[in-house]
Amino acid sequence: xxxxxxxxxxxxxxxxxxxxxxxxxxxxxxxxxxxxxxxxxxxxxxxxxxxxxxxxxxxxxxxxxxxxxxxxxxxxxxxxxxxxxxxxxxxxxxxxxxxxxxxxxxxxxx
Amino acid sequence: xxxxxxxxxxxxxxxxxxxxxxxxxxxxxxxxxxxxxxxxxxxxxxxxxxxxxxxxxxxxxxxxxxxxxxxxxxxxxxxxxxxxxxxxxxxxxxxxxxxxxxxxxxxxxxxxx
Numbered sequence: 288x289x290x291x292x293x294x295x296x297x298x299x300x301x302x303x304x305x306x307x308x309x310x311x312x313x314x315x316x317x318x319x320x321x322x323x324x325x326x327x328x329x330x331x332x333x334x335x336x337x338x339x340x341x342x343x344x345x346x347x348x349x350x351x352x353x354x355x356x357x358x359x360x361x362x363x364x365x366x367x368x369x370x371x372x373x374x375x376x377x378x379x380x381x382x383x384x385x386x387x388x389x390x391x392x393x394x395x396x397x
Numbered sequence: 398x399x400x401x402x403x404x405x406x407x408x409x410x411x412x413x414x415x416x417x418x419x420x421x422x423x424x425x426x427x428x429x430x431x432x433x434x435x436x437x438x439x440x441x442x443x444x445x446x447x448x449x450x451x452x453x454x455x456x457x458x459x460x461x462x463x464x465x466x467x468x469x470x471x472x473x474x475x476x477x478x479x480x481x482x483x484x485x486x487x488x489x490x491x492x493x494x495x496x497x498x499x500x501x502x503x504x505x506x507x508x509x510x
Contacts, residue, residue, distance in 0.1 A: 319496055330401075330488050330501035331440065374440075378496050385430055385490070385499060386456075387440040 291375045296392040299365045307360040307391055309375030319378050320351060320358050324371040325390070331374065334360065370395045400424065402471075403489050403502035410479050410509050418474040418505045422491030429472045430490040430499065431457075431464055440488065446472060479509045 292310040299305040311320065321336040335342055335349045337358075342349040348361040362369055374390040400423040410416050422429050427448045432440040442456040446466040457464065461479075466472040476483055486506045492499040 323499075325440075330503050331490075332501065333498040336498070372439075385445075386442045387432070389439050 291377060291388050293373070293375055293388065293391045295389065296394065298394045298396060299362075299369075301367060301395055301397050302364050305362040305365045305369070305393065305395075307362075307373050307375075307393065308357065309359070310357045311375070311377055312356045314355050314377060315379065317379050318355075320349065320355075321376045321378055321385075322347070322349065322360050323374045323376065323387075324369075325374070326368075326371045331387075334373070336378075365393075365395045367395050367397060369393065401489060401491050401500050401502035403487075403505050405505060406503060408505055408507050410507065412480060412509055413478050416476040416479050416483070416507055416509075418476075418487050418489075418507070419471045420474070420489030420491075420502060421471040422489075423493075423500050426491035426493050426500075428492045428494070428499075429466050430492075431472070431474050432488045432490070434486045434488060434504075436485075443474075476507075479507075481509050483507060484509045 319336055319338050322334040323331040324334050325331040335344055335347050337349045337351055350359045372390040372392050374387045402421040404419050429446045431443040433443055434440050444457045444464045445453040449468050461477045463475045486504045488501055488504045490499040490501045
């Protein structure tokens with residue numbers, strides 16, 4: 288998988304939007320952008336994924352840059368339960384594994 | 398965490414014993430991934446299996462570690478002759494196809510004493 292770069296940590300206030308950035312300058316044309324998060328003492332959970340177009344689901348939105356070299360996970364209204372480590376991962380169609388980086392630790396302040 | 402079951406949740410082993418970690422994927426999922434996570438660290442890929450086949454084991458130590466995903470039954474991660482450094486949380490994930498959403502279990506926390 289191509290490498291991704293994320294800030295080590297971010298802080299947000301409750302009820303405010305959060306924008307979590309991810310750089311993936313070496314992304315290839317067949318790489319999908321996946322986001323997972325891991326709450327304390329739990330297994331990771333899927334958040335969202337996309338290829339080229341922006342994506343929305345119940346949990347979040349994914350904004351993908353036109354050149355696909357970066358993306359942003361958007362939590363529209365952060366809650367205390369959103370405090371977690373967020374991982375941005377690239378997965379190619381012909382690649383079998385799913386390798387995680389260090390992720391971004393999001394702290395949500397009341 | 399829709400349906401991936403890992404057991405046991407906690408496992409204590411003495412140095413030199415064997416640890417067997419089980420993972421039952423979501424029904425119908427044929428792709429299984431195993432990860433190791435040390436305290437305060439990220440998830441390290443270990444092995445990727447597809448029914449009865451090991452597809453990629455590049456993240457798994459060459460010695461003492463093995464994994465299988467038989468036609469019937471759960472996937473098993475086996476660690477022989479455990480050492481203190483094997484103490485970690487081990488997570489399993491499953492997916493129906495390679496590049497789709499993966500579902501993770503709650504993990505097995507192995508402690509070697």
